[in-house]
Amino acid sequence: MAEAHQAVAFQFTVTPEGIDLQLSHQALSEIYLSGVRSWKKRVIRLKNNVITGVYPASPSSWLFVVIAILATMYTRSDPSMGLIAKIQEHLPVSQSMSSQCQAVLSAVLFSTMLWLLLIFTMRLCLKQLLSYHRWMFEQHGKMSNTTKVWVVSSGAHLSGRKPLLYSYQGSLPNLPVPVVKDTVKRYLESVRPLMDDTQYERTTKLAEEFESSLGNRLQWYLKLKSLWAANYVSDWWEEYVYLRGRSPIMVNSNYYGMDFLFVTPTPIQSARAGNSIHSFFLYRRKLNKEEIKPSRIPGTVIPLCAAQCERIFHTTRIPGEETDTVQHWQDSDYIVVYHKGRYFRLRVYQAGRLLSPREIEFQIQRILDDPAAPSKGEAHLGALTAGDRIPWAKARTKFFSTGLNKRSLDCIEKAAFFVTLDDDEQGMMGDDPAASLDNYAKNLLHGKCYDRWFDKSFSVVFYKNGKCGINAEHSWADAPVLAHVWEYALATDSFQLGYNTEGHCKGEVDSSLPKPQKLNWEITPEEQISQSLDVAQKLADDIDFHVFSFQEFGKGKVKKCRVSPDAFIQMCLQLAYFREQNNFCLTYEASMTRLFREGRTETVRSCSNESSAFVRAFEGGEAPDVCRRLLRAASEKHQLLYRMAMTGGGIDRHLFCLYVVSKYLGVESPFLKEVLSEPWRLSTSQTGVQQVELFDLVNHPEYISCGGGFGPVADDGYGVSYSLIGDNMINFHISCKHSCPQTDAHKFGSQIKKALHDIINLLSGAQPEPKKPEAGRPEVKKDQ
Known part of the structure; x- marks a missing residue:
């Protein structure tokens, strides 16, 4: 009972002399201090709301505008072009207030409105700057004039006063709704390496029927939602992908x-x-x-x-x-x-x-x-x-x-x-x-x-x-x-x-x-x-796990080969999976959409026509120059897909929301049903170090985390998380299920290690190791 007594602030008993009240001073003190702490947080929250609400201006800038307007009035000039006088005429003030006080009050009101208008204009300009994403798609060293102007303007707006955590929230753009035609086109391109001609022809027909009929109707509802909601995806994504899951x-x-x-x-x-x-x-x-x-x-x-x-x-x-x-x-x-x-x-x-x-x-x-x-x-x-x-x-x-x-x-x-x-x-x-x-x-x-x-x-x-x-x-x-x-x-x-x-x-x-x-x-x-x-x-x-730290080289060596480290690893995963399974699969790589307000994630479909062409050529014994050319093309395509996903041009979130709308309307779409039922047999994600300044990897290289991981998305697939630490380490977390005889986390890890060596040797011009015959490995079929 002693623990229960600690949970109450006072105790009382009824006696013949009346009520005997025993106050617990420690408990009352804790209640008081808790209330003080709570009110302090409310005051801080209110202050921060004001500061973030007027960002990129500051609350003190209001005083500057007021003083400037009052100063011009004393020089007998009227910066308001008669508006201050109009405000003074309609002021509901007492007749006892002098005309000079009325003029000052009118000037303050005009200054406040002018200040708010300036803030609105600045935030609108900042939102337009943050809506420009073409800079992500331009080649290094070949910047357009538009992007040069944007760099100067964004630097001026974003490198000034120290922002709070939520200072930019009101200036972030809304996630755009892609055009149905573009999404369908990119989807068909993404599934081409996964299908034979008959399957692809059937899928193309379903896609064209959807695009020409139901798609535009569903799209109208999404556009309406995008005008009303800050993000047309995130609430449905949280609800239907996470919260409605019953497993x-x-x-x-x-x-x-x-x-x-x-x-x-x-x-x-x-x-x-x-x-x-x-x-x-x-x-x-x-x-x-x-x-x-x-x-x-x-x-x-x-x-x-x-x-x-x-x-x-x-x-x-x-x-x-x-x-x-x-x-x-x-x-x-x-x-x-x-x-x-x-x-x-x-x-x-x-x-x-x-x-x-x-x-x-x-x-x-x-x-x-x-x-x-x-x-x-x-x-x-x-x-x-x-x-x-x-x-x-x-x-x-x-x-x-x-x-x-x-x-x-x-x-x-x-x-x-x-x-x-x-x-x-x-x-x-x-x-x-x-x-x-x-x-x-x-x-x-x-x-x-x-x-x-x-x-x-x-x-x-x-x-x-x-x-x-x-x-x-x-x-x-x-x-x-x-x-x-x-x-x-x-x-x-x-x-x-x-x-x-x-x-x-x-x-x-x-x-x-x-x-x-x-x-x-x-x-x-x-x-x-x-x-x-x-x-x-x-x-x-049922979960099979394999975690290993690859330290023979890292992103430093990959960058010297002029290839994106993330694209490099994705190509290694494609090669490793093909070597193990003798086919390609729908591959999920998580990309963020936090360039937009309330953005979460988008899917990068890493298995592309270009990546499959490289893998087939490499496994088919094509000349190194040909393989290098195909690898660079595949890496560039992957980077393009990643940038498209980041800037709102992804495939899967748009199709997902169209599917949700179709369910609300009670209409069936064979195309959307098929798209949403496709298994992600290779689900991948990169975990990067965000606060590099907190860790001194030069003087304390041992203070590194191995990253993190997750379970497999498909019962017959793999979950792969990887992190690039410094210039010389790549950590991998591989998961699958024992119940699937086609998957093995340790064997897949070995294939990844081999693929890392083979592709870096290809890029650096080194001779690859001679292939050893693998017992029980089926013959490579080039039509898959």
């Missing part, structure tokens, strides 16, 4: 990020948690004050949309029977920690201040040392979030909507984020570091299937040996947004906070801190928990 989000949707590859800053689990948790809250403080620099396209001043940053913290996916929802709360001063089947509420603020890393370590160690046993059914409770969504939604409504269970569930869902204290040791270690790295990735993706809260925006996992990692829910934002937080936490942990000689966090401890509060439950749906755990465990057991 487990563990593996199928959630993704993970890894710790440093070669370094463990401290072997003490609680200490690592102390520094890292403190770092996350330092980031949240900067986020609330909008002090984080707006993300930009690397090497430019062009800003990216920051809308997804709003839901990083205290956000949870809430299950529903038909569709889930994303719930975001404004603030919370605690996290929820899982350890050995128990859930604890850990407050990270005391007397209005953020706990120091050493104090958080002290509190985490208290949880690790707590001997309390889990409540009945509590140990595997998290499996509900790992299984199918409908059973979880029904259980939540039936068993967690009232009483003790509701209060404890609310505590988890409203927490800033979720923390797991894992009893396992992970990382690249032991006699077989390669296998341990695979196990590390697999553990981060699904854990034990019940020791994560997969619905939280993100969960941080701290292992027994000091390693850590992160698991993230996907619906609320895309990986680069969370990667930004993760990079900050890793860098702050190691380079700013640090540890003492014993491996503990630095600083002192306030021993009067109240103990972390164990959440209590009255679990009755144990059968449902067991069923969800069975579903999740089967899915987890």
Whole structure:
């Protein structure tokens, strides 16, 4: 009961002498300080809204305009051309106000309107500048005059006053709706290498029928939406791709990020948690004050949309029977920690201040040392979030909507984020570091299937040996947004906070801190928990993972060959897949559309006519000069496709939205149905380091993360995530399913390594290694 008493501000009993009221001064003090903190945040938010609302001007510029107008009035000139006098005539003021005061008030009103007009004009100009994307398609060293003017203008507008995180949001352009004819044409081109002549002729006929009939009708609705909504794709993408999915989000949707590859800053689990948790809250403080620099396209001043940053913290996916929802709360001063089947509420603020890393370590160690046993059914409770969504939604409504269970569930869902204290040791270690790295990735993706809260925006996992990692829910934002937080936490942990000689966090401890509060439950749906755990465990057991760090060369050598590193890796993946499967497949590469307001992602269809022509020529033994020419053509085409996707000219989001409209209208389109049912057997994504300035890879090259990964999109396909670290390292994360006999993560990894060597040798003019006959490999069929 002592824990329950800590949760109330006062107690009272009825006595013969009257009501005996006992106030808890500590609790009341905490309530007062919490209110003060909340009002401070409101004031900061209001101030930032004003600053971002008038950007690229500043609030102080209003005073400058007012003084300038008043100064001209005293020189007996009228810059308003009679408007100030008109305003003065219609002022609803008292007759007791002197005419001079009325004139000053009228001048101030005119100045304010002029200031607002100038701001509107500046923001309109900035929006037009950010709508210009032709610069991305021009060859290096061959800049057009229009682009030269744009470079000067954009530099003048975007390199001035220091912006806040959301300063550019109102100036970002809306995502344009492509022309149906163009989308259909690009789609047919993308599927040509995947079909024989008969299949392609049939698909072409379906596409032409759609374009000439239903397509224009559906397009009209999309154009109407684009005029009304900030982004015609994002809300439907979040709803239908993520939230309406009824299968487990563990593996199928959630993704993970890894710790440093070669370094463990401290072997003490609680200490690592102390520094890292403190770092996350330092980031949240900067986020609330909008002090984080707006993300930009690397090497430019062009800003990216920051809308997804709003839901990083205290956000949870809430299950529903038909569709889930994303719930975001404004603030919370605690996290929820899982350890050995128990859930604890850990407050990270005391007397209005953020706990120091050493104090958080002290509190985490208290949880690790707590001997309390889990409540009945509590140990595997998290499996509900790992299984199918409908059973979880029904259980939540039936068993967690009232009483003790509701209060404890609310505590988890409203927490800033979720923390797991894992009893396992992970990382690249032991006699077989390669296998341990695979196990590390697999553990981060699904854990034990019940020791994560997969619905939280993100969960941080701290292992027994000091390693850590992160698991993230996907619906609320895309990986680069969370990667930004993760990079900050890793860098702050190691380079700013640090540890003492014993491996503990630095600083002192306030021993009067109240103990972390164990959440209590009255679990009755144990059968449902067991069923969800069975579903999740089967899915987890089926996942095959292979992670490796390729260090024989990196993007530095690729750039010297005058080829885009990303295009280079995509060509290697195409070659590796063809060698393993003896055919090509529909390939997904994620590209962002954050050049536009509320933009998320678009698909780059990496398997193109040009890439397939290169692979066939290379495997068919064509001359090196021919292969090099075809490789460069394929790389340039890939870059074009990537730029088209970034600038709103992609294929798949447009077709997806047309399909959604057709469903709303209740009309069937054989063409759209076929397009949306095609499997992505090769799903790829690049994870780049965004905050290079936080890591000194020259003096501390060992402080690098291995990146992150995700599960396979198709049951018979691969999920491949890769990151280019510095100039000499490429990390790969490969996933597939054991249940598919045609896929093997380790074999595909070997094919990728071979393809990397073969293509770099081709580009550098080195002689490729003689091909060795592969047992059981079928003959290459050139008509596929």
